[in-house]
Amino acid sequence: MKHPASEPSPAPMEKVTVPSIRRRKLTAEKIVAVTAYDYPTALVADRAGIDVILVGDSLASAVLGYETTLPVSLDEMLVAQRAVKRAVRRALLVGDLPFGTYQTGPRGATKAAVAFLKAGAEAIKLEGGARRAALVRHLVENDIPVMGHVGLTPQSVHAMGGYRVQGKSPESGAALVEDALALEAAGAFAVVVEGVPSDVAAEITARLEVPTIGIGAGAATDGQIIVLADVLGMLPGKKPRFVRSYLDFHSLALEALGSYRRDVIAGSFPSAAESYTAPEMKATSAIIERP
């Protein structure tokens, strides 16, 4: 079979890089990002012209069925990273450091980040603001591009007491601006801003010289990111307010598999056209010895 990723893509093909994402701040061309965790969805995201594909630790809840992002391991993330890498030609590939790999300090963070880059990532993302600045600087000084992540950082779910919008008071909003500035000063090439009021995200975006990529942070950021399972409607149930699903994959797949089941039970699948024939079958039967 021809490798699908080697077929011509309908999307523009100029490779997206760390410097080209940085330049978007000047050109004001919006950055379009999604998460992906496997070959088929990364292929479709790349062919659709998505600029940044994040192998997010949302793998934990979106694919592996965990309740939070905390349990996912580095090994599980790297399997996803390698699969995504095989599919992608154009998008910038970012690997998300899972919980437990960088809380241990620069040595753990560097080891995990190097593993991501060896698995095909071109940059890594980690959660946290000013308190991560030294770590970000260390990685950047060692040629590992870093995307920051401030606001509602899901790995801090227990510390935050749940998934709560951050920066709602003037003090906490100002602290988020300081967090984002600290990450920029440490060398982050872009900052994800998640789960904050639109005006706080707008303020961060106005103050930073590197692009912001928002999720649940309003329309003023330099780009948007969304979890693939949300944008494609892969899981049933209520979605957070900031999610827009462009497809109800779960319902369509239910319908499709229901039809398949009915056809198998009725004996109408496979048809003759979906089966192989051997012209010499009669002769074959003749030489099979019957007991």
Ligand code: KIV
């Ligand atoms: O893991 C993830 O999906 C993320 C994005 C939503 C920013 O971190």
